[in-house]
Amino acid sequence: GGITTIDPGYKNTGSCESAITFLNGEEGILRYRGYSIEELAEKADFLEVAYLLIFGELPTQDQLNKFHSDIKEESVVDDDVKKILDAFPKSAHPMGVLSSLTSALTAFNPTTVNVNSEEDMYNAIVKILGKFPVLVAWTMRKQKGLPLNYGDNSLGYVENILKMMFEKPNEEYKQNDILLNALDKLLILHADHEQNCSTSTVRIVGSSHAGLYSSLAAGISALWGPLHGGANQAVLEMLEAIKEDGGDTHKFMNKAKDKSDPFRLMGFGHRVYKNFDPRAKIIKVAADDVLADLGIEDPVLDIAKGLAAEALSDEYFVDRKLYPNVDFYSGIIYRAMGIPVEMFTVMFALGRLPGWISQWKEMRARKEPIGRPRQIYIGETLRPFKEISER
Ligand code: CMC
Numbered sequence: 001g002g003i004t005t006i007d008p009g010y011k012n013t014g015s016c017e018s019a020i021t022f023l024n025g026e027e028g029i030l031r032y033r034g035y036s037i038e039e040l041a042e043k044a045d046f047l048e049v050a051y052l053l054i055f056g057e058l059p060t061q062d063q064l065n066k067f068h069s070d071i072k073e074e075s076v077v078d079d080d081v082k083k084i085l086d087a088f089p090k091s092a093h094p095m096g097v098l099s100s101l102t103s104a105l106t107a108f109n110p111t112t113v114n115v116n117s118e119e120d121m122y123n124a125i126v127k128i129l130g131k132f133p134v135l136v137a138w139t140m141r142k143q144k145g146l147p148l149n150y151g152d153n154s155l156g157y158v159e160n161i162l163k164m165m166f167e168k169p170n171e172e173y174k175q176n177d178i179l180l181n182a183l184d185k186l187l188i189l190h191a192d193h194e195q196n197c198s199t200s201t202v203r204i205v206g207s208s209h210a211g212l213y214s215s216l217a218a219g220i221s222a223l224w225g226p227l228h229g230g231a232n233q234a235v236l237e238m239l240e241a242i243k244e245d246g247g248d249t250h251k252f253m254n255k256a257k258d259k260s261d262p263f264r265l266m267g268f269g270h271r272v273y274k275n276f277d278p279r280a281k282i283i284k285v286a287a288d289d290v291l292a293d294l295g296i297e298d299p300v301l302d303i304a305k306g307l308a309a310e311a312l313s314d315e316y317f318v319d320r321k322l323y324p325n326v327d328f329y330s331g332i333i334y335r336a337m338g339i340p341v342e343m344f345t346v347m348f349a350l351g352r353l354p355g356w357i358s359q360w361k362e363m364r365a366r367k368e369p370i371g372r373p374r375q376i377y378i379g380e381t382l383r384p385f386k387e388i389s390e391r
Helices: 037-043 046-055 061-073 079-087 094-108 118-144 157-166 177-190 197-206 212-224 231-244 249-257 278-294 299-312 315-319 326-337 341-365
Strands: 021-024 029-032
Touching: 029 037, 029 046, 029 278, 037 177, 037 278, 046 061, 046 157, 046 177, 046 341, 061 118, 079 094, 079 118, 094 118, 094 212, 094 341, 118 157, 118 212, 118 341, 157 177, 177 278, 177 326, 177 341, 197 212, 197 341, 212 341, 231 249, 231 299, 231 326, 231 341, 249 299, 278 326, 299 315, 299 326, 326 341
Parallel strands: none
Antiparallel strands: 021 029
């Protein structure tokens, strides 16, 4: 029989059982494998969090060392991937490039396509954790016109990412601890968020037993949209537009409230958090610290603060429980770090990678059936074919 009810946007539909991330939207609680996001952001580093998400427990020092060294062994990408990157125009959006390159990795790592054992799974995981940061860094370097490089395997995972991204030719690279801490925190905060749009995409693509990397490439495409990960780029562009326009936040608030205008306040609202976004709380403090530590005075941050204050006391936003979300502040930090605005969502993808991997792994381990929602048909009933001369 046909189905009689639908749930557009799956607002009230559970798609799976999961032991990875706990989220309580009313109370603003987020935990990975039982550990609070506040504690993880404070005490763990990104690679430990990646291990925790993927394997279920925090690693011992030995486990972490082995994990890191296995990842480092896989941190070279095939030269032909460089050629593919070269073929993109410089103006290409980094998210399109990243999704394509991730998909292209299937061609150069054929053993990752059919994952049939624990060993295959582990290999596919360490390979992508090794190669993805290279793709991220190269995507940015390509856009900036910098030569493609490799990292330094004596560095920590995130340290190495920063080096790959920011190293300049003929200049000794110096690590900045403020930036390192900020990036580590941002990546941790973005690492998983249960069944969001991109993660559901990764799971549903993987549910047909498509390979991990093709599932990830699909997740990257889902993340790109401005209602999801693309919001961080959209936030900064919006703040810039407000600044250019003379800084009148009230005008943009009214535009967002006007139902005849499709404009939304980017970085506000969340499908699940209806009280506050715990990630936004942590990141707001981090943004203040980074700007203070780097001695940056950014008029865009003042606009952001003004906008947030106004929205928090505005009836429309209060009634609809619209609060600043994680992406309202992340762009401010990325900008202070010198990351171009079109790269912001790529940074989100870098953070979300362990989450996608862990959800994909869990989905396969639980032998979930292929994802295949139903519909209610609302089109024409049966009608006779019309010859082309009669149309
Ligand atoms: N500005 C103005 N009005 C809004 C906004 C906004 N940012 N967000 C929601 N609303 C209104 C919406 O018009 C609706 O009003 P009404 O009930 O009068 O029709 C009501 O609030 C409920 O919104 P919804 O669209 O039904 O809620 P949703 O759960 O489908 O959408 C959302 C959630 C995050 C897509 C949405 O709030 C939004 O578009 N926000 C801006 C984009 C953004 O910041 N996205 C990043 C989310 S956090 C990171 C991530 O998950 O990637």
